[in-house]
Amino acid sequence: MAKEFAKEFYNSKKWRKCRVAYIQERILLDGGLCERCREKTGYIVHHKIHLTKFNINNPDITLNHNNLEYLCKVCHDLEPNHWEDKLNKPKTLCLFDSEGNAIKPIHDRRRKN
Numbered sequence: 449m450a451k452e453f454a455k456e457f458y459n460s461k462k463w464r465k466c467r468v469a470y471i472q473e474r475i476l477l478d479g480g481l482c483e484r485c486r487e488k489t490g491y492i493v494h495h496k497i498h499l500t501k502f503n504i505n506n507p508d509i510t511l512n513h514n515n516l517e518y519l520c521k522v523c524h525d526l527e528p529n530h531w532e533d534k535l536n537k538p539k540t541l542c543l544f545d546s547e548g549n550a551i552k553p554i555h556d557r558r559r560k561n
Contacts, residue, residue, distance in 0.1 A: 451499075453500075453501040453504060454499050454504055457499070457504055457510060462507075462511060463510070463511070466510075466511045466513075466516075467493045469513075470493050470513055470516050470518065471490065471493065471518060473513065474490060474518040480518065481518075482518065482519050482520035482523050483517045483518050483519060484517070484519055484520075484523040485520060485522070485523050487520075488520035488521075488522065488523075489520065490518035490519060490520060491519065491520050491521045491524065492518075492519055492521070492524050493516050493517070493518055493519075494516065494517045494518075494519045494524055494527065495509070495510070495515055495516060496515050496516070496517055497509050497515050
């Protein structure tokens with residue numbers, strides 16, 4: 449959920465237009481795959497440089513396609529402070545296979561280089 453200072457921006461016509469244009473660009477480039485894991489379809493347009501009350505009015509940060517990423521839900525939720533419960537405690541990111549064995553988290557598996 450957007451922070452209070454960013455709600456007006458995320459509801460703005462400029463952001464909605466930028467977001468749609470970025471998603472369309474990604475669909476033309478690679479079918480709209482997540483730019484991190486390249487395994488799932490993108491779900492959310494993420495700002496690489498996080499928005500703050502100090503940069504929220506800077507279009508080079510907020511509306512610049514070079515500062516955007518189209519991410520799947522899992523990759524987006526792995527971003528710091530993007531997947532917290534109601535008590536603001538980080539959720540467990542431990543994953544298990546079908547036999548109950550612990551496996552590497554997705555963010556470790558996506559680093560193929």
